[in-house]
Amino acid sequence: EAQVTQNPRYLITVTGKKLTVTCSQNMNHEYMSWYRQDPGLGLRQIYYSMNVEVTDKGDVPEGYKVSRKEKRNFPLILESPSPNQTSLYFCASSSGGQGFGRADEKLFFGSGTQLSVL
Amino acid sequence: AQKVTQAQTEISVVEKEDVTLDCVYETRDTTYYLFWYKQPPSGELVFLIRRNSFDEQNEISGRYSWNFQKSTSSFNFTITASQVVDSAVYFCALSDLDYLYNQGGKLIFGQGTELSVKP
Numbered sequence: 121e122a123q124v125t126q127n128p129r130y131l132i133t134v135t136g137k138k139l140t141v142t143c144s145q146n147m148n149h150e151y152m153s154w155y156r157q158d159p160g161l162g163l164r165q166i167y168y169s170m171n172v173e174v175t176d177k178g179d180v181p182e183g184y185k186v187s188r189k190e191k192r193n194f195p196l197i198l199e200s201p202s203p204n205q206t207s208l209y210f211c212a213s214s215s216g217g218q219g220f221g222r223a224d225e226k227l228f229f230g231s232g233t234q235l236s237v238l
Numbered sequence: 239a240q241k242v243t244q245a246q247t248e249i250s251v252v253e254k255e256d257v258t259l260d261c262v263y264e265t266r267d268t269t270y271y272l273f274w275y276k277q278p279p280s281g282e283l284v285f286l287i288r289r290n291s292f293d294e295q296n297e298i299s300g301r302y303s304w305n306f307q308k309s310t311s312s313f314n315f316t317i318t319a320s321q322v323v324d325s326a327v328y329f330c331a332l333s334d335l336d337y338l339y340n341q342g343g344k345l346i347f348g349q350g351t352e353l354s355v356k357p
Contacts, residue, residue, distance in 0.1 A: 151342045152342070153343070153344065155347075161349060162244075162348050162349045162350050163329070163331075163345070163347040164347070165341070165344050168343075170342050176342075178341070178344065212343075214342075214343040226273065227273075227345055229282070229285075232281045232283070234281070
């Protein structure tokens, strides 16, 4: 089954304690990205990757890091989490530039990670 | 700049009522893609539809229908005979060629509309 897998589903941590949210996709997609969802703001892109070892900032990258060492994995790293990073996080993948040209193509989302930073 | 506006923050209806969720978008591109996603209380994002800018045909899928009007830059979503299971947050989103080819297939999301269907 085609899917994007995020872990953990829920995470409570304290300010300053480094954490990693994992993301893996089994569709051999080139493009992967991270979004955060906040009330009244919808989802906003944090970082994206267009291939292995190619990453770039999205709209709200401050306080986050990512890496893309393998095609299937795209972890989100918070080196020193702060309370304003409390949010619902989604990982997403798609097949790339040709993707949206196909009638059935869309962005595949993981199930989300609810992060609370105390 | 690309933007998606869902002016209705919350809508409450009684079961079996029809309800329309509004979505207005802004983009300079002539080729773009519009999406609707459903987020039930469990939190995951469920893909509902993708519409290409060059296809203005309206679409119906069961009780769901979408009205795409380029003249008013709107992509509205109607649920006919709503049911309690339709209660969710609904997001409208936009992507264009620049986002598609240069920014990892980025979507610009609206703020979301929370629909509550009461029995």
